[in-house]
Amino acid sequence: MDLQRAIVIGGGIGGLTAALALHRQGIPVTVHERARSLEPVGAGLALAPNALRALDLLDVGNRLRALAAPHPAVGVRNPAGRWLARTSTDAFEAHFGDPIAAVARADVTAALVDALPEGTVRTDSPATLVSPGGAEEPAVVRTADGEQSAALVVAADGIRSASRRLLFPHHPGPRYSGFTTWRTIVSPDGPPAAAGEIWGRGRQAGIVPLADGRIYLYFAALAPAGTHAADEHAELQRLFGGWCAPLPQLLARAEPDRVLRNDVWDLADPLPAYHHGRVALLGDAAHAMCPFQGQGACQAIEDAVVLASLLTPAADLASPLPAYSAARLPRTTAVVAASRRVGALVAVRSPAAALLRDTALALVGLLPTRTVLSRTNATFDWRPPALRTRA
DSSP: OOSSOEEEEOOSHHHHHHHHHHHHTTOOEEEEOSSSOOOOSSOEEEEOHHHHHHHHTTTOHHHHHTTSOOOSEEEEEOTTOOEEEEEEHHHHHHHHSSOOEEEEHHHHHHHHHHTSOTTSEESSOOOEEEEOOBTTBOEEEEETTEEEEESEEEEOOOTTOHHHHHHOTTSOOOEEEEEEEEEEEEOOSSSOOOOEEEEOSSEEEEEEEOTTSOEEEEEEEEOOTTOOOSOHHHHHHHHHTTSSTTHHHHHHTOOGGGOEEEEEEEOOSOOSOSEETTEEEOTHHHHOOOGGGSOHHHHHHHHHHHHHHTOOTTSOTTTTHHHHHHHHHHHHHHHHHHHHHHHHHHTOOSHHHHHHHHHHHHHHHTSOHHHHHHTTHHHHTOOOOOOSOOO
16 A cells, blocks of 8 residues: 555645645645636635644745735624724734734635645546545545545545545534625725624624725625525625625625625534544534634644644554544634634624623723733634644
8 A cells, every 4th residue: 555645635725735734744645626626706714823823834824924905903893883892903913923814715725726736636526535444454535537545535525524424424414503604805996994893683794805905795694594595695785785884885896696605504513533544534524613713714724734744754644643633623622612602692683682792892892902812812822733844
C-alpha cells in the first residue's frame, strides 16, 4: 500500500485548506470536487484571527488580509437603527493581534488553489467513499476514473456528508435549526456602509463591506424547513425592507438571480470521533454549525492545519487520526454549542423577550472593551500547531 497518498473529497474551503496543508507536509494529495467550478456566487466570508493564524502557516494569510476592507467599528443595532453594542476594530485587533478579515469567498478559494500544484484540484469529479480501510488495508474511494486506494481520505463533503453516514450510520445526523438564510453581494452607489448586524425578533441582517467597494449582505429568519419564495429578492424586501438605513437601499441594489437561500442545519449531536479507519472528517462533515458566530469555515481551516500537523510522509498516515479527533472534538463541540446559543438569542420573537435581550446587549456594550473581548478569547485566541515540514 502507498503510505503517502491522500485523497480529499470536497473542494470547499475546508477541503482546499486540507489539501494545501497536506501538500506543505510533503504528502501527495488530490482533491475531488463534484461541482463543475469552484466559483461561488453571492457569498462572503469572515476570517477571524484563529483562522488567519492557521492560514499564515500556509503562506496565504497576508494575501487575504490585503483583500479585507478596513472599517472603524462593528456592532449590533436594532431594526430602528439604535446601536445596542459596538466595538472598535482597532481595539479588537490590539487584543487578538488580528482583525476579522471580511473577504469574498471566491478570493479565499483562489488563494488556496493558486498555492497548490496545478492539477491537484479536479472539478466535475464526484467521489464517494467505498471503504474506510484499516491498519492493513487502504481506504477506497470511487471516482469517475474508477476505484482508487489511499492511505488517507479527508472527507470534506459537507453537511450532508455521505462519508459520515458510512462511517457512523447510527448517528442521527443534522437537525434543522429553525432558521433559513440568504446571502448576496451588492455594489452600492454611495459611501461604504457601517459594518455590523441588525437584530430583530426572529430575524437578523448583516452588512459587511468588502475591499473592492462591494457589500456582502446576509440575512436569517425563522421559517419552516424547505420553505422557498417565488422571488427570494422580493421576500428579503418584504422581511427587511422596513429596517434602518442603509439596508433598504442596499437591498434595492441586489440582483435577484444572485440571492442565495439555504436552510440552516447543524450537528447538534456530536459525533463520537472525527475519524474511522483511514478517513478523517473535516468541517461541516464533522461539526456543521449555525452561522451566528461566523466560525463554520474558520473551524474547518483549523481542522485542516491540525490534521496536517500530525502527519509526516514517512509514517503511516492513519496512525495519528485518534489524536486528530482528540484535538478537535472538544473545541468544535463547544463552538457548535455557542453558535446555537447565539441563534437562540436571534430567535427571540415576543416583544418583551426582545426588549430584555436588547437591554442585556446594551448593558454588555457599556462594559470595558477588554472585558467584552476577553469573553471571546476561547474562540478567537486559538493558536495553531506548527507544521513539521515544508514542501
